[in-house]
Amino acid sequence: MFLVWLMAVPLLGAIAALAAPDRAAKGIAAITSVLTLLGYAGLLFISRASINWAWIPEWGIRFHLVADGLSLFLLGLSSVLLVVAVFASHKDAGRTYYFWLLLLGFSTAGLFAAVDLFVFYVFWEVLLIPVFFLLTGWSGERGKKAAMKWLIMNLVGSFFMLVGVVALAVIHSQNGGGLTFEISQLSHMSMSSPVASWLFFAFLVAFAIKAPLWPLHGWMPETYRESEPPVTAIISGVLSKAGIYGILRVMIPIFMPQFREYQMWLLIVATIGLLYGAFMALRQTDMKMVTAYGSLSHMAMMALGIFSLTQAGILGTTFYMVAHGLLVGGLFLVLGLLERRTGTRAMADMAGLNRSAPRLAAYFLFFVLGTLGLPGLPGFAGEYMIIQGLFVSHVVFAVIAGFVLIVAAWYMLRVFQAVMQGPARTSGIKDLFSGQVAWLVPLAGLVILLGVWPAGITSHAVPSLYHAMNLALGKGGVR
Amino acid sequence: MSYALWPEYSVVLGVLVTMFSVMVFKGRSIQAYWVALATIVASGIISIADWGLKGIPVSLYGHGVTVDAFSLVINGLVLLAAFGALLIGWNDRRYGPDFPVLVLLAMLGMMALGMANNFIVLFIGIELLSLPLYILAASQGPGPSGEAGLKYLLLGAFSSGILLFGLALLYGASGTMVFTQLDPSHMILPLAAGGLALTVVGLTFKLGIVPFHMWIPDVYEGSPTPVTSYMAFGTKVGAAAILMRFLFFGFALDAGWWGPALGYLAVLTMVVGNLLALAQKDLKRLLAYSGIANAGYLLVGIAAHNIQGARALLFYLLPYGLAVLAAFAVIQVVAGERESLTVSDLRGLFRRSPWLAAFLAVSLLSMAGIPLTGGFVGKFYLIQAALFSNQPGLAIGLVVGAMVGLAAYVRPLQRAFSAADEATETPLHWPWAGSIVLVVAVIGTIGLGVYPAPIVHIVNHSAAFYWLH
Numbered sequence A: 001m002f003l004v005w006l007m008a009v010p011l012l013g014a015i016a017a018l019a020a021p022d023r024a025a026k027g028i029a030a031i032t033s034v035l036t037l038l039g040y041a042g043l044l045f046i047s048r049a050s051i052n053w054a055w056i057p058e059w060g061i062r063f064h065l066v067a068d069g070l071s072l073f074l075l076g077l078s079s080v081l082l083v084v085a086v087f088a089s090h091k092d093a094g095r096t097y098y099f100w101l102l103l104l105g106f107s108t109a110g111l112f113a114a115v116d117l118f119v120f121y122v123f124w125e126v127l128l129i130p131v132f133f134l135l136t137g138w139s140g141e142r143g144k145k146a147a148m149k150w151l152i153m154n155l156v157g158s159f160f161m162l163v164g165v166v167a168l169a170v171i172h173s174q175n176g177g178g179l180t181f182e183i184s185q186l187s188h189m190s191m192s193s194p195v196a197s198w199l200f201f202a203f204l205v206a207f208a209i210k211a212p213l214w215p216l217h218g219w220m221p222e223t224y225r226e227s228e229p230p231v232t233a234i235i236s237g238v239l240s241k242a243g244i245y246g247i248l249r250v251m252i253p254i255f256m257p258q259f260r261e262y263q264m265w266l267l268i269v270a271t272i273g274l275l276y277g278a279f280m281a282l283r284q285t286d287m288k289m290v291t292a293y294g295s296l297s298h299m300a301m302m303a304l305g306i307f308s309l310t311q312a313g314i315l316g317t318t319f320y321m322v323a324h325g326l327l328v329g330g331l332f333l334v335l336g337l338l339e340r341r342t343g344t345r346a347m348a349d350m351a352g353l354n355r356s357a358p359r360l361a362a363y364f365l366f367f368v369l370g371t372l373g374l375p376g377l378p379g380f381a382g383e384y385m386i387i388q389g390l391f392v393s394h395v396v397f398a399v400i401a402g403f404v405l406i407v408a409a410w411y412m413l414r415v416f417q418a419v420m421q422g423p424a425r426t427s428g429i430k431d432l433f434s435g436q437v438a439w440l441v442p443l444a445g446l447v448i449l450l451g452v453w454p455a456g457i458t459s460h461a462v463p464s465l466y467h468a469m470n471l472a473l474g475k476g477g478v479r
Numbered sequence B: 001m002s003y004a005l006w007p008e009y010s011v012v013l014g015v016l017v018t019m020f021s022v023m024v025f026k027g028r029s030i031q032a033y034w035v036a037l038a039t040i041v042a043s044g045i046i047s048i049a050d051w052g053l054k055g056i057p058v059s060l061y062g063h064g065v066t067v068d069a070f071s072l073v074i075n076g077l078v079l080l081a082a083f084g085a086l087l088i089g090w091n092d093r094r095y096g097p098d099f100p101v102l103v104l105l106a107m108l109g110m111m112a113l114g115m116a117n118n119f120i121v122l123f124i125g126i127e128l129l130s131l132p133l134y135i136l137a138a139s140q141g142p143g144p145s146g147e148a149g150l151k152y153l154l155l156g157a158f159s160s161g162i163l164l165f166g167l168a169l170l171y172g173a174s175g176t177m178v179f180t181q182l183d184p185s186h187m188i189l190p191l192a193a194g195g196l197a198l199t200v201v202g203l204t205f206k207l208g209i210v211p212f213h214m215w216i217p218d219v220y221e222g223s224p225t226p227v228t229s230y231m232a233f234g235t236k237v238g239a240a241a242i243l244m245r246f247l248f249f250g251f252a253l254d255a256g257w258w259g260p261a262l263g264y265l266a267v268l269t270m271v272v273g274n275l276l277a278l279a280q281k282d283l284k285r286l287l288a289y290s291g292i293a294n295a296g297y298l299l300v301g302i303a304a305h306n307i308q309g310a311r312a313l314l315f316y317l318l319p320y321g322l323a324v325l326a327a328f329a330v331i332q333v334v335a336g337e338r339e340s341l342t343v344s345d346l347r348g349l350f351r352r353s354p355w356l357a358a359f360l361a362v363s364l365l366s367m368a369g370i371p372l373t374g375g376f377v378g379k380f381y382l383i384q385a386a387l388f389s390n391q392p393g394l395a396i397g398l399v400v401g402a403m404v405g406l407a408a409y410v411r412p413l414q415r416a417f418s419a420a421d422e423a424t425e426t427p428l429h430w431p432w433a434g435s436i437v438l439v440v441a442v443i444g445t446i447g448l449g450v451y452p453a454p455i456v457h458i459v460n461h462s463a464a465f466y467w468l469h
Helices: A002-019 A022-044 A069-088 A095-113 A117-126 A128-137 A141-177 A193-210 A220-226 A229-254 A256-261 A263-283 A287-307 A311-342 A358-372 A378-393 A395-420 A434-452 A455-473 B006-024 B030-051 B069-088 B098-115 B119-137 B144-174 B189-207 B215-222 B225-250 B252-278 B283-303 B307-335 B354-368 B374-388 B392-416 B432-450 B453-462
Strands: A049-056 A061-067 B058-060 B065-067
Touching: A002 A022, A002 A049, A002 A061, A002 A069, A002 A095, A022 A069, A022 A095, A049 A117, A049 B453, A061 A069, A061 A095, A061 A117, A069 A095, A069 A229, A069 A311, A069 A434, A069 A455, A095 A117, A095 A128, A095 A229, A117 A128, A117 A141, A117 A229, A117 B374, A128 A141, A128 A229, A141 A193, A141 A220, A141 B374, A141 B392, A193 A229, A193 A256, A220 A229, A220 A287, A229 A256, A229 A287, A229 A311, A256 A263, A263 A287, A263 A395, A287 A311, A287 A358, A287 A378, A287 A395, A311 A358, A311 A378, A311 A434, A311 A455, A358 A378, A358 A395, A358 A434, A378 A395, A378 A434, A434 A455, B006 B030, B006 B098, B030 B069, B030 B098, B065 B069, B065 B098, B069 B098, B069 B225, B069 B307, B069 B432, B069 B453, B098 B119, B098 B225, B119 B144, B119 B189, B119 B225, B144 B189, B144 B215, B189 B225, B189 B252, B189 B283, B215 B225, B215 B283, B225 B252, B225 B283, B225 B307, B252 B283, B252 B392, B283 B307, B283 B374, B283 B392, B307 B354, B307 B374, B307 B432, B307 B453, B354 B374, B354 B392, B354 B432, B374 B392, B374 B432
Parallel strands: none
Antiparallel strands: A049 A061, B058 B065
């Protein structure tokens, strides 16, 4: 029932926000997002909530949603970031802005909970539309170009995935199993190897574009540059995880032999992305773009965790998705606060802001340290498990990943130094309002909780992961 | 006594009464519109009543027409198209009392195509559909409309000639005119092959398949907006229905003759149509090329030559038609007195009328195939059909076409949702009749996307061409 709540409340709230006058929209959105979060809290108390309704019986499509160990915490991530993004948004952003934001919350909830491939695909595409309009309507002419690029690149990937989705069901039916889109059933079937390889890449490309993973990240720089900070936080914090989650949820159970076959290539490409993102981040002069490219590098880290095909690596990725989502979402929002105060994002134009805004500087440092993987904060636990997995599978890649952690510390601290430390060159800025602290404190608290108690997630995720891998075990398995 | 043909008889009666009402009432005679609307509603009710009737399916007039679930579904689609066209043109003073009469006549032709079972009915249906549309296209007199009408007439007559020649050859080769009695294994081969090819060319011309699509953009652009919506929806329903009847009933076992050829044409049409749509500045031309591309999607269902294909095609006609109706209703409102509307004219539409912009968005996103709209479910079904027939090329062609098309549809949307340049934010006048079409089409589109199960069920029952396996 809480799953229905999680989807129905944002949807109804979105409609209410659209119908309300502009000045009431933010209030409605705030109430809606908090109610959604409360619904999510209810979900934590039941084990494996699910709904399973017939949707299109003729095609064997069921509206099947499950909150298991894989999806539960991503659902939480999306609800938390939705609340934070709504609170961090402009008061006068207008009702359509909040309409699209809540619609985004609705579609991410559906996406993360879906275990029927058709349902998964529906929400996968639906969430492109709110982001498209958020990019088009609330930024300049360049935002329109970014929106176009976002939509077209993502849809190119997902259209091929659509053929893949239908092909899986059709092959299942032609094998005599009847037409079904249930992932757990599709994972049992046998396919001829060339067909499976084609489908494997159809899915992989779609997920890699959404994440984004190098070299399919073409939409990323412009989208991150042009979007409003709360929207950036949701894209990087939640939507990018959808790509990685798709690999875990859909591809691991179905395409294990193909993962084994192409593992070396996948690891190499992901490692190139890891290095590329890190070094691009070092070269940026815009503090938002440093974070964006840093995030690209971290997405490659998550992909490496999966491609290691070890339990430690995959578990690390599951955990790191949530941790990174909270951290990078918080970081983008703090950067947004900073940008609103200084009017610029160029690091060269800022210095010594910690004098006038010590509290802002403290939160900034907190999220920077979390992102670079300081032990005690959750980023570290995730990266540690991923590297452990890589170590079991291929040592070389573990060494490279460890090296990139150092680079990550370098580029993140470089931002902090440039912006906050040194002699103050410009006039001071206002520090945080108490209203802003109100949403920063719970977010930071949640991050610390995850940092000191990663088992809160991992102990829940392990059974589901075992389930997913056991499905895969028949086809080569996981070490 | 059979009630099977009463939907058609009621339309004949309605045409007569409409003409009579024009004679009785002077002036623009809005009464003619009311009579036509009543006719459409009555015919629809009878079609629905026929659905559960015992005597159906039934073959009448010496196997000339077959009334079955398929023809009743086609009836419903055609009535929807006529309903939409009539209401879009309702509040426009430029359309006289001849408009509803001609709409009803063309509708009768489309209905005949849905149940045709021999060559004569096929040809009568095609001509009955085309002749009123020639007049309607030219109804605005000299200028773009006259040009469109003349072009349509000349090229349409040409294609009718090809069609007739093809039918004559087939009759010569087989000795029968009834689809279900055609037996290709006992035909004189060269005659039969030539006849089949010419007939299919004549029919795909009406459907607007590349390379027989040249007339569509000019005709759509020049014709009055309600007429264009009628051509884009109704004509395609009729042409698709008769192609299915002709090929699935007459040549089902000889798919090797026409399947691959139609497959290549479908891929070509989807890709070319969407590519050319990308380059258009005029909104009606853009929709014309989108109509061509959509004809390609429809052809996928035929080229797949399996039962899923027939069902998918029949299903796809509905979301396609609803999207077309919504888009043209928006054009009619925004263009007002003008006959043409460029993509950049849409700029600032969201500020002038948020609802209209939202409706346009739903319509275009449905054409682009975004989930939770009917267009997506239709494309999904077509891809299923292509893959079930083991023709992945068709499915790939479909998604490649959809990708290109997406860029074409997003451009007007972005214009509509961006701020206007100058302060021409005149509020738009909403005619009530057009609003009904808009609301019905948009609710239908979203409804089909969110819960398509009932329509899927009806379609599966209706296109029960079990011999296609």
